[in-house]
Amino acid sequence: MKLLSRLLKNAGSLNFILGASILAGIVATLLQVSIIGLGFVTFMTRLADFPWALLLVLAICAGIFRFEEQYLGHLVAFKILSKFRNLTYQKIMKLAPAKLDGQHSSDLLKLLVQDIEQIEIFYAHTLSPIVIAIIVSIIQVIGFWIVKPSLGVVALIAYLVMGMVLPLISSRTMKKSASELSQSELTNQRLMSEMVNGKFELQQYQAVNKQTDKINAATADYWQINQTKVAKQERQGILMQLVLVVSLLVFLLVALKTSSSFVAVLVFPFTFSRVLALASLPGSLSGGLLAAKNLFGLFDEQPEVTDQGEHQISEINQIDLHDTTFAYPSRPTDEVLSHVNLKIQQTERIGLIGKSGEGKSTIVKLIMRWYEAQSGTVQLNDINNEEIALNNQRSLINYVSQNAQIFATTIRENLVLRDNEIQDDRIWNVLKWVHLDEIIRNLPDQLDTEISDSKRTLSAGEIQRLELARALLNPSSLLVLDEPTSNLDVLNEAIILNAVKQYYHGTVVIVTHRMSTLAICDRVLRLNQGQLEPA
Numbered sequence: 001m002k003l004l005s006r007l008l009k010n011a012g013s014l015n016f017i018l019g020a021s022i023l024a025g026i027v028a029t030l031l032q033v034s035i036i037g038l039g040f041v042t043f044m045t046r047l048a049d050f051p052w053a054l055l056l057v058l059a060i061c062a063g064i065f066r067f068e069e070q071y072l073g074h075l076v077a078f079k080i081l082s083k084f085r086n087l088t089y090q091k092i093m094k095l096a097p098a099k100l101d102g103q104h105s106s107d108l109l110k111l112l113v114q115d116i117e118q119i120e121i122f123y124a125h126t127l128s129p130i131v132i133a134i135i136v137s138i139i140q141v142i143g144f145w146i147v148k149p150s151l152g153v154v155a156l157i158a159y160l161v162m163g164m165v166l167p168l169i170s171s172r173t174m175k176k177s178a179s180e181l182s183q184s185e186l187t188n189q190r191l192m193s194e195m196v197n198g199k200f201e202l203q204q205y206q207a208v209n210k211q212t213d214k215i216n217a218a219t220a221d222y223w224q225i226n227q228t229k230v231a232k233q234e235r236q237g238i239l240m241q242l243v244l245v246v247s248l249l250v251f252l253l254v255a256l257k258t259s260s261s262f263v264a265v266l267v268f269p270f271t272f273s274r275v276l277a278l279a280s281l282p283g284s285l286s287g288g289l290l291a292a293k294n295l296f297g298l299f300d301e302q303p304e305v306t307d308q309g310e311h312q313i314s315e316i317n318q319i320d321l322h323d324t325t326f327a328y329p330s331r332p333t334d335e336v337l338s339h340v341n342l343k344i345q346q347t348e349r350i351g352l353i354g355k356s357g358e359g360k361s362t363i364v365k366l367i368m369r370w371y372e373a374q375s376g377t378v379q380l381n382d383i384n385n386e387e388i389a390l391n392n393q394r395s396l397i398n399y400v401s402q403n404a405q406i407f408a409t410t411i412r413e414n415l416v417l418r419d420n421e422i423q424d425d426r427i428w429n430v431l432k433w434v435h436l437d438e439i440i441r442n443l444p445d446q447l448d449t450e451i452s453d454s455k456r457t458l459s460a461g462e463i464q465r466l467e468l469a470r471a472l473l474n475p476s477s478l479l480v481l482d483e484p485t486s487n488l489d490v491l492n493e494a495i496i497l498n499a500v501k502q503y504y505h506g507t508v509v510i511v512t513h514r515m516s517t518l519a520i521c522d523r524v525l526r527l528n529q530g531q532l533e534p535a
């Protein structure tokens with residue numbers, strides 16, 4: 001119930017469109033039953049006076065209302081998809097980068113694609129049939145009650161058994177199937193994304209067959225669970241048909257015994273259309289609620305850092321970590337940094353070295369305010385960084401990691417991202433600094449060449465230089481390079497370091513294992529057991 005009310009609250013004004021669709025559905029159904037009733041009445045009394053015109057008008061109205069129900073239902077479905085996807089993206093943006101640090105991308109993908117689709121089916125195609133069935137059934141029961149109270153009672157029991165008792169019983173078993181199916185989908189997606197992302201490693205270590213076997217087993221598992229679910233649905237369908245037949249017989253007997261109008265008996269079978277539709281809903285009902293639970297789980301997550309700072313700074317001219325201690329929230333007792341002190345002056349180039357896992361990247365994540373220190377302070381320009389507006393602070397920092405981020409668009413868009421003010425002249429100039437100008441000029445579409453993770457066109461070293469060009473195009477005060485050259489050859493490393501040295505005029509922090517990368521640094525510090533010391 002809590003989930004349902006939260007879903008309705010999040011749907012906001014879309015509830016009105018859903019309401020209109022429900023209303024149209026109710027009117028259409030009642031018109032349909034009225035047409036059938038009217039037809040039988042006329043047929044059994046005076047065929048010659050058959051009210052063709054009235055029937056035609058009612059039929060046209062029923063068609064229009066039915067169309068409205070479907071149209072508004074689908075409209076709401078599309079709108080809810082886009083609304084929930086937007087809400088999810090906004091939440092992901094708020095949680096990023098810290099909360100997504102280490103998140104499985106296929107889990108997020110499942111949430112964005114499958115779970116939101118389930119919610120759409122639930123909201124637009126499950127909720128309204130339930131409401132329509134309830135209201136239409138109440139009106140029909142009243143109608144039969146007016147004909148004969150005993151007929152009303154039989155109709156009420158029949159609708160209750162078929163529309164509530166049976167779906168509720170099956171929803172219990174369906175809940176388990178829905179959760180197993182959702183888990184199995186997640187496993188399948190994880191395995192597939194591992195297979196695609198790790199294709200080279202799997203080939204290199206001849207582990208493709210093993211991974212394929214795993215995927216086959218997971219797929220077989222998925223089919224098994226799905227078959228069980230379908231079998232359950234079929235069994236319920238048969239049970240529904242049985243109850244329907246029994247209800248019709250009982251209705252007929254009661255009508256004969258109370259010598260009621262035979263028209264009621266003839267109309268009764270046609271009043272089940274909406275109630276019968278509820279039979280197939282428990283699956284989407286439990287699936288939708290489970291998907292809503294997953295989604296609201298994400299919505300409820302709190303970002304690692306708050307955005308309450310009001311200070312605005314135009315540049316970073318000093319960075320100061322004072323007595324800073326930090327442990328990751330997921331491992332709170334495992335101190336990564338212990339009482340670290342570090343002062344970096346404007347335009348200094350600092351190198352951070354140390355054994356793997358010592359916490360070098362953690363230091364830069366604190367400076368970039370992905371996380372907050374447990375004790376001690378991190379200050380920019382003598383202001384505690386939580387007092388500075390988060391967006392302002394992040395806009396002054398460029399972060400280049402060893403895994404270059406390529407967007408599926410043109411080279412130009414990849415370089416300027418959203419800043420369309422940047423002219424091509426400037427782009428070519430910066431490309432020259434990183435020795436990419438000639439390579440890109442030789443491509444048939446030059447800056448308009450489409451690139452993506454799967455269609456790179458450029459080599460790994462060139463992509464890394466493209467990432468640096470993106471950083472150099474964006475005026476900033478601090479450039480953080482986290483293992484920028486670890487995957488590159490000596491030539492690419494030299495190009496990157498030269499470009500940074502000659503053309504980047506702000507402060508630079510380089511995290512690296514390569515001694516050659518430190519050549520451009522003014523000062524090198526070693527991280528050792530949570531403490532910083534001169535190297």
Ligand SMILES: Nc1ncnc2c1ncn2[C@@H]1O[C@H](COP(=O)(O)OP(=O)(O)OP(=O)(O)O)[C@@H](O)[C@H]1O
Nearest residue numbers: 101102328330331336355356357358359360361362
């Ligand atoms: N998001 C995270 N959640 C929990 N622990 C983490 C997280 N990121 C890093 N760690 C842990 O914190 C420690 C320091 O990690 P960090 O990445 O800062 O080390 P590093 O010195 O940069 O290592 P490397 O040189 O291998 O990149 C490691 O033990 C690591 O496992």
